[in-house]
Amino acid sequence: xxxxxxxxxxxxxxxxxxxxxxxxxxxxxxxxxxxxxxxxxxxxxxxxxxxxxxxxxxxxxxxxxxxxxxxxxxxxxxxxxxxxxxxxxxxxxxxxxxxxxxxxxxxxxxxxxxxxxxxxxxxxxxxxxxxxxxxxxxxxxxxxxxxxxxxxxxxxxxxxxxxxxxxxxxxxxxxxxxxxxxxxxxxxxxxxxxxxxxx
Amino acid sequence: xxxxxxxxxxxxxxxxxxxxxxxxxxxxxxxxxxxxxxxxxxxxxxxxxxxxxxxxxxxxxxxxxxxxxxxxxxxxxxxxxxxxxxxxxxxxxxxxxxxxxxxxxxxxxxxxxxxxxxxxxxxxxxxxxxxxxxxxxxxxxxxxxxxxxxxxxxxxxxxxxxxxxxxxxxxxxxxxxxxxxxxxxxxxxxxxxxxxxxxxxxxxxxxxxxxxxxxxxxxxxxxxxxxxxxxxxxxxxxxxxxxxxxxxxxxxxxxxxxxxxxxxxxxxxxxxxxxxxxxxxxxxxxxxxxxxxxxxxxxxxxxxxxxxxxxxxxxxxxxxxxxxxxxx
Numbered sequence: 001x002x003x004x005x006x007x008x009x010x011x012x013x014x015x016x017x018x019x020x021x022x023x024x025x026x027x028x029x030x031x032x033x034x035x036x037x038x039x040x041x042x043x044x045x046x047x048x049x050x051x052x053x054x055x056x057x058x059x060x061x062x063x064x065x066x067x068x069x070x071x072x073x074x075x076x077x078x079x080x081x082x083x084x085x086x087x088x089x090x091x092x093x094x095x096x097x098x099x100x101x102x103x104x105x106x107x108x109x110x111x112x113x114x115x116x117x118x119x120x121x122x123x124x125x126x127x128x129x130x131x132x133x134x135x136x137x138x139x140x141x142x143x144x145x146x147x148x149x150x151x152x153x154x155x156x157x158x159x160x161x162x163x164x165x166x167x168x169x170x171x172x173x174x175x176x177x178x179x180x181x182x183x184x185x186x187x188x189x190x191x192x193x194x195x196x197x198x199x
Numbered sequence: 200x201x202x203x204x205x206x207x208x209x210x211x212x213x214x215x216x217x218x219x220x221x222x223x224x225x226x227x228x229x230x231x232x233x234x235x236x237x238x239x240x241x242x243x244x245x246x247x248x249x250x251x252x253x254x255x256x257x258x259x260x261x262x263x264x265x266x267x268x269x270x271x272x273x274x275x276x277x278x279x280x281x282x283x284x285x286x287x288x289x290x291x292x293x294x295x296x297x298x299x300x301x302x303x304x305x306x307x308x309x310x311x312x313x314x315x316x317x318x319x320x321x322x323x324x325x326x327x328x329x330x331x332x333x334x335x336x337x338x339x340x341x342x343x344x345x346x347x348x349x350x351x352x353x354x355x356x357x358x359x360x361x362x363x364x365x366x367x368x369x370x371x372x373x374x375x376x377x378x379x380x381x382x383x384x385x386x387x388x389x390x391x392x393x394x395x396x397x398x399x400x401x402x403x404x405x406x407x408x409x410x411x412x413x414x415x416x417x418x419x420x421x422x423x424x425x426x427x428x429x430x431x432x433x434x435x436x437x438x439x440x441x442x443x444x445x446x447x448x449x450x451x452x453x454x455x456x457x458x459x460x461x462x463x464x465x466x467x468x469x470x471x472x473x474x475x476x477x478x479x480x481x482x483x484x485x486x487x488x489x490x491x492x493x494x495x496x497x498x499x500x501x502x503x504x505x506x507x508x509x510x511x512x513x514x515x516x517x518x519x520x521x522x523x524x525x526x527x
């Protein structure tokens with residue numbers, strides 16, 4: 001009986017190695033494993049669906065082109081996060097989002113800020129709370145604009161994505177101590193910006 | 200631990216970034232120090248304020264759109280892992296079904312479509328498919344059905360959405376105004392549009408999804424029982440530029456591999472398809488029911504196929520048929 005090629009259960013390392021051998025299917029499976037997370041991170045960092053779409057595309061195309069250089073020195077998740085972060089940083093610098101968002105907040109922009117369009121699905125939300133949440137959101141958005149790109153990345157990854165500082169350091173190619181200092185500075189600035197917002 | 204050190208580390212404490220010893224020291228200190236206790240409470244309120252900002256989440260539709268755009272870029276060769284345009288596809292069957300599976304790729308919202316695709320109007324043919332068109336069936340045209348104008352073209356299709364749970368397909372056609380057509384996949388009008396999309400959709404993602412809809416069995420109805428559908432699927436198996444589409448097509452035709460037209464198409468695959476995965480699948484299907492008419496093809500494969508499995512399988516089948524392995 002001739003042995004025919006059998007499907008085997010692949011762990012992630014096998015998928016990566018297969019993708020490095022130009023296995024298109026393996027790369028697609030890797031995309032499916034992580035792309036929701038990549039898109040969510042891009043959406044949260046860039047606060048724009050259009051920019052998040054572009055960042056998603058660019059991040060995965062960079063991963064596709066660069067996967068043969070992946071050396072398993074960190075997790076694939078970390079590697080992809082790093083690519084996504086760099087793509088988002090590039091977007092932030094190019095589009096000068098701080099100035100655009102600030103002008104939107106002042107009412108001179110073309111449309112409502114993304115956060116105002118995000119529905120509040122939390123259980124028990126009521127109109128008053130939703131309104132109060134939106135006002136807090138606008139203040140938080142402004143406060144985030146006051147951070148440097150690195151501080152913003154560290155803060156958002158720690159507070160909203162829940163990543164450990166050590167992992168954040170690897171993603172942003174900085175030491176854990178440096179990430180910690182970024183976080184301290186970010187907190188100090190955010191606290192100062194939000195001191196008048198009712199809690 | 201001093202108050203100064205405690206208060207400088209409150210944020211790290213709330214994030215769980217401190218070691219077990221440090222955490223215990225902070226908690227023990229805060230129990231007896233009102234100042235630090237208040238500082239921790241204040242920091243908790245600050246965190247709660249930060250959490251009031253709703254976190255934008257990626258919708259299923261946005262994710263589907265991004266995936267489709269990425270696949271189209273890869274299909275168009277905007278980026279390549281290697282110089283070859285044929286990637287060996289392993290686990291393709293599971294991967295493609297999983298890719299299209301609502302449970303995995305797109306979490307269905309209540310009663311809404313689980314698969315959303317779109318392609319740009321304007322393109323009406325794919326060069327490879329044109330060789331295998333049945334006579335009398337022009338590229339991009341579909342037979343008129345109830346409620347359609349004399350000729351509705353694929354170029355007008357804006358999107359196709361399928362809801363497997365409700366056995367419903369919704370197709371949006373752009374004419375002078377946007378139209379939405381919906382119905383079951385086996386309704387003649389929907390079926391004709393889907394067949395046209397199989398030939399002419401520029402996006403392989405669209406063709407994959409359409410193929411999945413056409414060949415899916417539901418309510419006891421076998422999508423491939425329809426001869427026209429089988430013919431289009433065979434055309435895709437032979438001529439689609441995307442190997443993933445061709446592999447899905449051959450997988451769909453497995454249950455009809457004894458059909459004479461399908462067998463003729465499988466012979467063409469095993470002779471001409473450059474993808475070894477395709478030739479392996481085809482030879483397996485053909486040799487499940489070997490007949491002596493296959494002998495000439497099998498001898499050819501033994502002699503010249505580059506894939507070892509195909510050569511061995513062909514040789515073994517010739518031996519079972521008591522036919523010569525060599526050509527004269």
